[in-house]
Amino acid sequence: MKRFTLLASMAVALVGLAVVGGLWVSPAGAQRPYEGQTIRAVVNAEYVKYSLSLIEKDLYDKLGVKIETEVIPLDAFVPKTLLEFNSGASPWDLVMFGPSNMPDYGRHFEPLDPWIEKLKLEFYMDDIADVYKKLMLRWAGKIVSMPYDGDVHIMFWNKTAFERADNKKKFKAKYGYDLAPPKTWRQWDDQSEFFNGWGWDGSDRKLFGAGASYKPSASGFSYHWWRARFFAYGGQYFDANMKPLINTAAALRALEEMVKTMPYYPPGVLLFESEEPKTMLIKGEVPLLYSWTSTGKRVGNPAESLIIGKAGFGLVPGAEIDGKLVHRPSMTPGRAMAVSKYSKKKEVTMKVLEFISLPDQSLKIVMDPKTIMDPWRVTHFRSEKFRKSFPGADEYLDAIEKTFPHVVPDPVIPGADEYQRKLSFEITEALARRKAPKDALETAFGEWEKITDRRGRDKQKAAWGEKLAEMKALGIEYHPDWAAKAK
C-alpha cells in the first residue's frame, strides 16, 4: 500500500513537472519566426526607451525578437545620428527621428513599399490621422517611416483657478471681462499676470501665473512657444525668395510680449524642457499651460496628478483679426520610426516596425503617462479604453482632434534642426534679458541667412517653395498687416 502511494505521488509529481516545464518553455516557441534575433534602436530620451519596453514582452512572444535601445540625449541626437548616417554607415537598425528633419534623414531610410509587398506587412495606413499622414511618412515621394508619437500643442487649464467665485470677482474687477480660459494672447497674458504670486487655489501658497518651456535645447523649446504667437500675428518662416521673416513686426510683437510677461512664470523657466512645467501644472502650481498633448496623460495619472477631473483642455490661444479668431498651435516635432538603409537586419526590423505600429500595441504606448508618446491613430482617439482612462480623457482627446485643422508644422527643409536651434537660442537670449528683442531677432535673421548660404540658396529655395505652397493650402501665409491689427 505504502509503495503504491509513493509511486503514485512520484508519477503525479513528474507529470506535473512536465506540464509546468512545458509551459515554462513557452508554447509559442514553435511560432516565433525570428527567434533569438536582436535589433538595435536609437532614441532621443529615456522615456522613449521606456515606451519600447512596454511592448517588448509581446514582441518577444510573437516574433522572438529583442530590441537593444541606445539613448542619445536630446541635445546631441540630431548631430550625432546625422554624423553617423552622413559618413555612410550606422550601427542602428531601427531609427527614431523627428519628422521635421526628414529632408536630412530621408535618404538614409529604407523605403517601406517593397517590404510591404514582400512580407505582406500591414500598417493600417488609413487609420493614421491626416495631419500625421502628411508629415511623417514620406520622403521623395516614397513612404519611409511610420509615426510613433503625434505631437501637437493644446492648452491645459486648472478648473479650480477659473471656477472659484472669488477669483472670478477679482478678475472682473481688475480687467473688465469675465474670467474664462483664454482665447487670445492678450487674455492669456492678463490671466498669467492675474494669477501670479498668490494662492488662486484658495490656499496661502505663492503660486505662479503660467507655465512654459524656455530652454533652447534640441530643436528649441522656447521657439515653439514663441511661434504660436508669431503665426497668429501673421508670421511665416520665409517668404517665397527664401528671405527669413523672423524679424518682422509679428515676430517682434510676439517676442516683446513674452519678455514683458517673464515675471509671471516660475523660477527656473529658462532651463525648463518639456516636463518641468507639466509637473507644475499637475501639482496645481500653475493654472495655465500650453504644451504637448502628453501633458493630458500626466494630468490623468493618479500616481502624481493633483488635478484629476479638475483640468480643462482646449485650443491654444490665438489672435483676433478683423473680428475673427486665428489660432496657430504648433505641430512639433513628433517622432517617427524608420528602418536604416544600412541595416543588416532589414527584414526583422521591418517586422518589428510593423509590430510597434499595430493599433493595439501603439495604443499601449500612447496611453501610458510615463512614455510621453501621443496618440496618432484615429482608433487611438476613438478608443473606449483611452476615453475612459481618466475623468476628462474624452474631452482631452476631442481637444486634440479639434486642434488638427489649425496646426502649423515645423519648417521641413534641409537644415531644419539648425534653423530652429539658432532661432530658439536667440529667443531665450531675449527672454534672459541678455539682448533686446529686436537685436535677438536681427541676429537670428543673420544666422538663418548664413545657414541658407552654406547649404546652397537655390536648393533651399526649391525645398522651401514646396512647403510654402503646402502651408498656404492649409491657410497659413504671411500677413504683414496683422501684427498691428491683432487684438
Place this chain on the structure above:
Amino acid sequence: MAIAIERSRVSARRRNRYRARRWIGHALTYLGLAAALFFFLGPFFWIVTTSLKGNEDFFAYPPAWIPTPPSLAHYAALFTRSSGARYFTNSMVISSLSMLAALAVSLPTAYSIARWRFGGGFLSVLLLVLRMLPAIALIIPIYIMYKMFGLTNSYLGLVIIYTVVYIPFAVWLMVGFIRDFPIEIEEAAMIDGCSRLRALVQVVVPIIAPGLAVVALFAFIATWNEFLFAVVLTGIETKTMMVLVTSFTSGGTDAFYGEASASVVLGVLPAFAIAFILQRYLVKGLALGGTKG
C-alpha cells in the same frame, strides 16, 4: 627684590594673555577647517543621502536631510535599467589599460631624459607645451581620423588617446624619481652583464615602485574623469561613467534624481579611494596637477 617680583608678575600676566590668544587661535583654526570641510564635503554627503532616498523623502518639504528608511532602489535601477554595471566596467577597463600603457611607455622615455638628457631642453619644453594643450584642439581631427579607422566606440580608441595625452605628465614626474635614484646601482647590475633595459626593469623599477604607483593612480583618476573625448568618441557599448551621467539631465534632474545621484556616487568612488590611499603623496602629486589629463 621688588623689581624681580614685579617682573615675574608682569610676565605671568603676559603668559596668560599669550595662552588665551593661543587657545583662541587654535579654536579659530579648527573652526575654519570645520567650515571648509562642510563646504567641500557637504555636496557629497547630500548626494549620497539623496541616492538613498525614496520619493516621499526627496519631494518632502521641510526637507528630509536623512532618508528614513534608506533604500538601495536607485542603485538597483541604475544597474538594471540604465546598464550601470556595463558603464562602470567600461570606465574601469579603459582607465586601467590607459594607466598601464602610459606607465609602460613613459618610463623608458623618462629614463632616457633622466640618464642621457635625451632631447635636451627641447623635449622637456615640448612636453610642457603639450600639457597645456586644450583637448578641444585635438578632438576634431581625432574624431575624423577615428571615424576613418573605425576606432570610435572602441576601448582601443579611447585608451590610445588617453595614454598619449597623459605621457607628458607621467614623464615629468618619473624623471624626478629616476634622477633621485643612484646610478651606481644600475651600473653595478650592468657590470654583471645586464642590458640597460633589464637593469631598468629589474633593478630600478622595484625601488621606485612606490613613486610609480602614485603616478599610476593619478593616471587612473585623470582618465576616469576625462569627459570631452569620452562624450564624442564613445557609443552605446563603450560609454563611460562620465557620459552616463549626462543622460540624466533631460527632463530636469528632478525626474531622475535617484539614478543621477547614484551615478554620481559611483563616479566619485575612485577619487575617494585614491585620496585615502595616497594621503601622504597628495601634496606632491596633486600640486603638480596630476589628476588633470
Place this chain on the structure above:
Amino acid sequence: MQIGAFALKRKQWEPFAFASPSLVLIALVIVFPLVYAFYLSLQNFDLSVGPEYEYVGGKNYVEAVFQDQRFLGSVWNTAIIIAPSLAIELLLGLGLALLLGRVIRGRPIITALLAIPAMVSPVMGGMAWRMLFGVKYGAINNLGRQLGILDVYFDWFGSSFISIVAVVLVEIWHNTPFMMLVLLAGLQSIPQELYDSAKVDGATAWQSFWSITLPLLKFTMAVGVMIRLIDLTKLFGLIFILTFGGPGGATETVAFNTYLVGFKDFRMSYASALSYVIVGGVLVLTLAFLWVQRLREARAG
C-alpha cells in the same frame, strides 16, 4: 667611473630606443592631428552640407575674430568666469593652507578629505551641484527656505549674472583644494628657523606672514595661478552638465562654443579654426603672464 662612461658610449641608439615608443605615439596621435586640424581650418569642410570641401585660406579666422558675435561672447564669458575664480581660489587656498599648516595632528587625513573635490571629475561635481541648485528640491534652496532666508523658489540660472555666479561657485569648490595643496607644498618648504628668529626679534604673526611667508611663496603662487589659468581656459565639462551654456548663451565658454560648432553644426573646419584661435589666445596669455612675472622679479631685484 671609467666603466660607466664606457657603458654609456657603447650603445648610441639606446636613448632614442627608450624614448621612441612615446615619441612615435605623440607624433601620430598629437602632432599629426594638430597639423591636420590646421590644414582643415584653411578649408570649408562642413559635414552638414556634404563631404566635399575647398580651400578658403584665412576666411575662418577672420570670421572667428571679427564677425562671430557668439564666439566673442564666449571669450568674454570665459574671462569673467576666470577672473573671480582665480582670485578667490588663490585667497581661499592660501587661507586653508595656512590653517592646515598650524595643525599637526590629523593633518594628512584632513588634507586628504579637503583634496577630494579637486580629484573628482568636473562632470560629477557639476551634476552634484546641479542638483544642489535645483529650484524646488535642491539642497540650497531647501536649506534657504528652512532657515528663512528664502521665501519662495530661487532660480540659480534665471539670469546671466546669477548663472555666472553659480558657475564660479562650483569652480571654486572644485579647484580651491588644488591651490591649497600647491601652497601647502610651498609653505612646507619655508624653513622654520626663519619664523623662530622672527619671533625672537618680536615679530607678530601678522608681520612674519607679510615679510617671510608671502615673499617666499610668490613663486609657488605664480606657478599655481598659471596652471589654473590654463586649465580654466579649457572649461567644458562643468558647463556641459551644469548649464549647457545657458540661459541662452550666458555661460558658454570658448571650449564649449567650439564643441557646439563642431559637433552640433558639423562645421569641422570652422571649429578647427576656433580651436586654433583659442590655442593662440592661451599662448599669448601664458607669455604675457611669464613676462609680467619676469618684470616683477627684476624689479624686486
